[in-house]
Amino acid sequence: MxxxxxxxxxxPSGLLLGQLLHRAGIDNIILDRVxxxxxxxxxxxxxxxxxxxQMMEEAGVGARMKRENLLHDGFxxxxxDEVHRIDLFNLSGGKRVHVYGQTExxxxxxxxxxxxGLTTIHEAQNVQPHDFDGEKPYVTYEKDxxxxxxxxxxxxxxxxxxxxxxxxLSDGGMQTFExxxxxGWLGLLxxxxxxxxxxxxxxxxxxxxxxxxxxxxxxxxxxxxxxxxNVEDWSADMFWDELRRRLPDETAQKVITGPALEMSIxxxxxxxxxxxxxxxxxxxxxxxxxxxxxGAKGLNLAxxxxxxxxxxxxxxxxxxxxxxxxxxxQKALHRIWNAERFSWWMTSVMHRFPDMSxxxxxxxxxxxxxxVHSKAASTALAENYVGLPY
Ligand code: FAD
Ligand code: DHB
Numbered sequence: 001m002x003x004x005x006x007x008x009x010x011x012p013s014g015l016l017l018g019q020l021l022h023r024a025g026i027d028n029i030i031l032d033r034v035x036x037x038x039x040x041x042x043x044x045x046x047x048x049x050x051x052x053x054q055m056m057e058e059a060g061v062g063a064r065m066k067r068e069n070l071l072h073d074g075f076x077x078x079x080x081d082e083v084h085r086i087d088l089f090n091l092s093g094g095k096r097v098h099v100y101g102q103t104e105x106x107x108x109x110x111x112x113x114x115x116x117g118l119t120t121i122h123e124a125q126n127v128q129p130h131d132f133d134g135e136k137p138y139v140t141y142e143k144d145x146x147x148x149x150x151x152x153x154x155x156x157x158x159x160x161x162x163x164x165x166x167x168x169l170s171d172g173g174m175q176t177f178e179x180x181x182x183x184g185w186l187g188l189l190x191x192x193x194x195x196x197x198x199x200x201x202x203x204x205x206x207x208x209x210x211x212x213x214x215x216x217x218x219x220x221x222x223x224x225x226x227x228x229x230n231v232e233d234w235s236a237d238m239f240w241d242e243l244r245r246r247l248p249d250e251t252a253q254k255v256i257t258g259p260a261l262e263m264s265i266x267x268x269x270x271x272x273x274x275x276x277x278x279x280x281x282x283x284x285x286x287x288x289x290x291x292x293x294x295g296a297k298g299l300n301l302a303x304x305x306x307x308x309x310x311x312x313x314x315x316x317x318x319x320x321x322x323x324x325x326x327x328x329x330q331k332a333l334h335r336i337w338n339a340e341r342f343s344w345w346m347t348s349v350m351h352r353f354p355d356m357s358x359x360x361x362x363x364x365x366x367x368x369x370x371x372v373h374s375k376a377a378s379t380a381l382a383e384n385y386v387g388l389p390y
Contacts, residue, residue: 001029001148001149001150001151002150002151002152003027003028003029003119003150003151003152004021004026004027004028004152004153004154004317005017005021005026005027005028005029005152005153005154005155005156005313006028006029006031006129006137006138006139006150006152006154006155006156007028007029007030007031007155007156007158008030008031008032008127008129008139008155008156008157008158008159008163008164008165009030009031009032009157009158009159009160009163009285009287010030010031010032010036010039010110010120010122010158011032011039011106011158011159011160011285011286011302012102012105012106012109012285012299012302012303013158013284013285013286013287013302013303013305013306014030014032014156014158014159014285015030015106015109015110015113016055016056016059016109016302016303016306017156017158017284017306017309017310018030018109018113018118018120019059019060019061019109019112019113020055020058020059020306020310021310021313021314022113022116022118023058023059023060024310024314024317024318025317025318026313026314026317028118029118029119029120029121029150029152030113030118030119030120030121031120031121031124031127031139031141031150032120032121032122032123032124032159033123033124033125033127034122034123035122035123036110036120036122039106039110040103040106040107040110042102042103043101043102043103043187043189043220043261043262043264044102044103044298044299045101045102045296045298045299046099046100046101046102046212046213046214046220046296047072047097047098047099047199047212047296048069048097048098048099048100048105048299048300048303049097049098049300049303049386049387050095050096050097050098050386050387051300051303051304051307051387051389051390052098052299052300052303052387053065053069053098053100055303055306055307056105056108059109059112060112061108061109061111061112064104064108065098065100065104065105065108068100068104068215069098069099069100070098070099070100070213070215070216071096071097071098071099072088072096072097072098072099072198072199073087073088073089073096073198074086074087074088074089074198075088075198075199075200075201075385076196076198076199076200076201077200077201077202077203077350077368077371078200078201078202078203078204078247078248078251079203079364079365079368080203080204080205081248081249082368082372083248084368084371084372085198086371086378086381086382086385087378087382088382088385088386091375091378091379091381091382091383092379092382092383092385092386095386095387096386097296097385097386097387099212099213099214099215100214101214102299104214121141121143123143124141124142124143124148125141125142125143126140126141126142127139127140127141127159127164128140128141128164128168129155129157129164129165129168129281132155132278132279132280132281133278133279133280134279134280135280136151137151137152137153137154137155137279137280137281138150138151138152139152139155153280154280154281154282154313155280155281155282156282156284156309157169157281157282157283157284157287157288158284158285158287158306159287160285160286160287161271161286161287161290163287165281165283165287166273166283166287166288169273169278169281169283172278173278174273174274174275174278175273175274176271176272176273176274177271177272177273177274178269178270178271178272179269179270179271179344180267180268180269181267181268181269181270181292181347181351181353182227182353182354182355183207183208183224183225183226183227183268183351183353183354184224184225184226184227184229184265184266184267184268185208185210185222185223185224185225185265185266185268185293186222186223186224186225186229186231186234186239186263186264186265187220187221187222187262187263187264187265187266188220188221188222188236188239188240188243188260188262188263189214189218189219189220189260189261189262189263190218190219190221190236190257190258190259190260190261191217191218191258191261192217192218192219192256192257192258193216193217193219193256194211194212194213194216194219195211195219195247195251195254195255195256196211196251196254199211199212199213200247200251201294201346201350202246202247202350203349203350203351203352203364203368204245204246204247204352205352206242206245206246206352207223207224207225207246207351207352208222208223208224208246208294208350208351208352209221209222209223209224209243209246209247210222210294211243211247211251219256221239221243222293223239223242223243223246224351224352225265226354227267229265230265231263231264231265234263236257236258236259236260236263237257239260239263240255240257243255266293268292268293268294268347269290269292270290270291270292270340270343270344271289271290272288272289272333272336272337272340273288273289274329274333275329275333276288276305276328276329276332276333277325277328277329282309282312282325282328283305284302284305284306284309284332285301285302285305285306286298286302288305288332288336289301289336289340291339291340291343291344292343292344292347293343294343294346294347294350294351295339295342295343295346295347295384295385296385297339297342297343300339300387301335301336301339304332304335304390305332305336307390308324308328308331308332308390309328309332311324312324312325312326312327312328313325335388335390338384338388339384339388342384342385346381348364349364349367349368
């Protein structure tokens with residue numbers, strides 16, 4: 001088999017890149033080690049920047065999102081039961097965020113790919129990128145016990161944090177910067193109306209809590225937990241009780257509970273790997289970086305990587321210039337480090353750390369005071385939350 005761009009990974013990064021390339025007349029094949037159903041069963045992001053929503057439109061897959069998403073103009077921050085609203089719309093000069101599940105977005109991209117008859121190979125075993133240092137890279141894999149090979153011009157490593165591309169590069173000159181946080185997020189998804197029409201981020205003595213949503217009838221809630229905890233030790237009832245304990249009384253009384261559609265624990269870490277280009281292999285999305293979920297930047301960063309990479313590939317094929325590909329890593333990393341800073345800051349301000357001193361706690365309170373009383377401080381938060389420019 002031969003294609004122009006072999007894309008490893010059928011998550012949002014790989015699918016969005018594939019769709020944009022196809023629309024620009026650039027041939028691509030996507031490979032994933034798991035099934036379509038497995039990918040659609042993963043419950044992840046829910047808050048999208050305008051840049052990501054625009055890219056979905058650019059990729060020709062924005063129609064359902066435009067109809068069904070919820071536009072949010074602000075969110076609440078709660079510190080010790082004091083509520084402060086961040087007015088995203090006014091502080092950012094008229095920007096909003098879109099609430100639309102990663103699962104739905106992935107569905108839209110998969111449907112479009114299928115409708116166009118493009119090749120996606122699911123349940124591909126032992127996927128390996130080869131010879132990306134030279135002019136003729138290729139990818140090998142096994143399917144139903146048979147070895148296969150795809151020759152290509154470029155390989156896009158969109159295979160997430162546990163993918164093969166990171167592994168191959170980790171002893172090939174890739175430098176990794178990492179910070180691990182001493183807690184995780186226990187998440188619950190339920191078909192109940194959200195407690196509030198906007199998101200609520202809570203810093204409480206028992207730990208962080210987040211009231212998020214996927215639609216007017218589907219809620220997504222999180223509570224900070226210890227990294228050592230097992231999801232099996234939690235029932236939905238225990239979760240609802242813990243969530244309510246961390247919310248101001250008035251809000252807690254409004255929580256509508258219901259059976260859990262999904263419950264899982266996500267560890268929190270910050271990771272950046274540099275560079276993002278190795279010859280003809282380019283990393284994008286979680287394959288190159290992870291942010292802690294506080295601030296909702298992971299999927300949005302994947303989208304900006306894809307934007308820069310697509311521009312570079314489009315210029316290569318249509319304008320016969322490699323200028324865009326040559327600056328891909330530098331441009332993407334600039335935006336990534338700014339989002340890493342924001343996610344680290346928001347995580348530091350909103351969580352209770354196990355080894356926190358009284359000094360650290362007073363600093364958190366001062367941060368909250370700044371957000372409430374300084375327009376400059378809340379403007380900086382709003383600008384980052386709605387998304388820095390591409
Ligand atoms: P992935 O979604 O991880 O996709 C990678 C794909 O590669 C997978 O399908 C995988 O099966 C495949 N793959 C892996 N290894 C191989 C291999 N060896 N061979 C072939 N295929 C392989 N981000 C936000 O922007 N906003 C949010 O609100 C938000 N909330 C989040 C909440 C939680 C609880 C979590 C865990 C994450 C959240 N994120 C959020 C982050 C976001 O979900 C990720 O950043 C996003 O999924 C990255 O997409 P990706 O395509 O780069 O990687
Ligand atoms: C969600 C996750 C986040 O990290 C966040 O800051 C907001 C919302 C969510 O999954 O809905």
